[in-house]
Amino acid sequence: MTEENQPQIIFEAPAVRQLNMTGDCPACADWTVRSNRLADTVDLGGLYIRSESLRSVSLTNAYSLAFDMLSDYSAAVINRPAWQILDRFHFPAKFSTLSDVEDHKAARALVELGFLKPLTEPHRHKNTTTPNEMLVAWLHVTDKCNLSCDYCYLPKLGDSMSPETGKASIDAVFAAAKQHGFRHIKLKYAGGEATLNFQRVLAMQEYALTLSEEQGVPFEGIVLTNGVGMTSRMIDEIKRLHLTVIVSLDGIGAYHDAQRVLTNGQGSFDLVTKTIDKLIAEKCPPQISITITDRNVCGLAETVDWVLDRDLRFSLNFYRENECSSSFADLRLAEQRLVDEMQRAYAVIEQRLPRFSLMGSLLDRTHFSNKHEYACGAGHNYLAINQDGGIAKCQTQLAHPVANVHMSDPLNVVHTDESWLINLPVTEKEGCRECEWRYWCAGGCPIETFRVTGRWDVKSPNCRIYQTLLPEVLRLEGLRLLKYYSPASFIS
Numbered sequence: 001m002t003e004e005n006q007p008q009i010i011f012e013a014p015a016v017r018q019l020n021m022t023g024d025c026p027a028c029a030d031w032t033v034r035s036n037r038l039a040d041t042v043d044l045g046g047l048y049i050r051s052e053s054l055r056s057v058s059l060t061n062a063y064s065l066a067f068d069m070l071s072d073y074s075a076a077v078i079n080r081p082a083w084q085i086l087d088r089f090h091f092p093a094k095f096s097t098l099s100d101v102e103d104h105k106a107a108r109a110l111v112e113l114g115f116l117k118p119l120t121e122p123h124r125h126k127n128t129t130t131p132n133e134m135l136v137a138w139l140h141v142t143d144k145c146n147l148s149c150d151y152c153y154l155p156k157l158g159d160s161m162s163p164e165t166g167k168a169s170i171d172a173v174f175a176a177a178k179q180h181g182f183r184h185i186k187l188k189y190a191g192g193e194a195t196l197n198f199q200r201v202l203a204m205q206e207y208a209l210t211l212s213e214e215q216g217v218p219f220e221g222i223v224l225t226n227g228v229g230m231t232s233r234m235i236d237e238i239k240r241l242h243l244t245v246i247v248s249l250d251g252i253g254a255y256h257d258a259q260r261v262l263t264n265g266q267g268s269f270d271l272v273t274k275t276i277d278k279l280i281a282e283k284c285p286p287q288i289s290i291t292i293t294d295r296n297v298c299g300l301a302e303t304v305d306w307v308l309d310r311d312l313r314f315s316l317n318f319y320r321e322n323e324c325s326s327s328f329a330d331l332r333l334a335e336q337r338l339v340d341e342m343q344r345a346y347a348v349i350e351q352r353l354p355r356f357s358l359m360g361s362l363l364d365r366t367h368f369s370n371k372h373e374y375a376c377g378a379g380h381n382y383l384a385i386n387q388d389g390g391i392a393k394c395q396t397q398l399a400h401p402v403a404n405v406h407m408s409d410p411l412n413v414v415h416t417d418e419s420w421l422i423n424l425p426v427t428e429k430e431g432c433r434e435c436e437w438r439y440w441c442a443g444g445c446p447i448e449t450f451r452v453t454g455r456w457d458v459k460s461p462n463c464r465i466y467q468t469l470l471p472e473v474l475r476l477e478g479l480r481l482l483k484y485y486s487p488a489s490f491i492s
């Protein structure tokens with residue numbers, strides 16, 4: 001058999017993929033991450049059938065990406081001979097019908113990936129998909145900010161979190177994790193501008209490190225910053241306390257300055273990029289959060305190029321109109337221009353694919369890290385804590401807390417409360433129920449859907465954008481796998 005006639009399958013081991021996956025929108029509540037594993041044991045004696053929800057995205061003449069739309073994450077690049085093996089299981093068949101030893105090995109891999117399924121359990125697609133693994137908390141350490149971004153949702157009253165509230169907030173998060181059986185915690189120190197109350201960030205992180213060790217619950221702490229006032233001393237402290245950093249950068253030069261200005265009206269681009277370069281030089285590379293509006297969308301491709309130049313992870317997030325920003329009509333996304341410019345940015349990425357995966361960060365709230373029913377964790381595994389210790393369901397609703405850090409079980413209140421935000425599973429959203437992308441898109445930000453439609457139970461107003469671009473995100477992932485992994489390393 002010549003090499004091109006051999007079945008070839010390229011995929012990333014789940015543990016490596018987890019490390020390679022870039023997180024999604026820093027400002028939003030991650031849905032919990034689960035580590036997927038390939039099947040431990042494969043009984044090759046019975047009948048197998050090709051998964052009916054397998055989708056193929058063409059990459060090159062020889063290779064396609066195979067992705068199972070209804071199973072837990074399974075993506076692999078496969079060549080034509082490997083597809084031919086899948087086709088032999090279009091109807092139930094036994095492995096014994098495969099005579100060639102290489103075909104046999106490849107078929108086994110296809111079973112491990114979930115592309116071939118045992119006939120006895122052909123419908124393993126569950127509707128409940130994600131166990132509670134990670135509790136996420138937004139810690140609003142201050143309402144103050146040194147910027148005045150046009151799309152900001154905060155009225156900025158100038159209050160900051162006190163030492164007592166900071167400690168009570170960390171206590172409340174760790175207690176909620178224990179009560180509800182979460183295995184990981186993610187703390188997002190945010191504002192306003194978190195560096196304007198940096199002593200609080202440090203004290204809360206130190207306390208969280210102590211509780212984490214005492215209680216055996218791992219956590220990560222992230223500082224969300226506009227990058228304007230981060231000093232070298234702050235960077236030293238960030239490294240000392242194992243914090244990571246996410247910086248907002250919305251464009252290069254005038255594209256950034258068009259929407260992220262200092263309170264005196266001057267642009268902040270130069271200050272922000274100096275901080276980013278300083279963080280890189282200090283071996284503390286930040287993740288970049290890019291918020292896309294109609295003002296900066298034409299500079300997106302250039303921005304992505306700049307970020308890739310520095311080998312930084314990034315996420316692309318859509319602007320959401322809010323009470324404070326509604327007077328700036330020119331921020332509103334124009335659907336076709338957004339799609340065109342996203343495609344231009346994807347073309348830049350295709351030319352210089354990074355080693356890390358962008359499956360979780362290239363398209364607003366969509367996420368391919370694992371099958372999920374909810375677009376975000378709001379109302380489920382998320383506590384957005386304001387400067388007074390009030391707990392809201394989402395960081396955009398900090399003025400409307402439904403619980404507080406002194407309650408005995410605030411997460412239970414967040415789960416049961418029906419005011420302000422109802423985050424339904426995608427299977428309960430009209431227009432989404434039958435969509436092939438439902439477990440990867442999950443119907444978009446519920447607040448944005450409600451703002452536009454007045455309903456919680458319908459598909460996202462960005463649906464057409466998602467449906468157009470999701471196959472392209474998959475294609476980029478396939479090209480990344482093709483670039484960095486050798487098929488020979490798998491089929492040997």
Ligand code: SF4
Nearest residue numbers: 028029376378394445
């Ligand atoms: S409701 Fe929308 S804005 Fe709030 S956390 Fe979820 S996706 Fe983000």
Ligand code: SF4
Nearest residue numbers: 432435438441460463
């Ligand atoms: S919003 Fe659109 S793309 Fe997303 S799950 Fe619903 S129907 Fe599918």
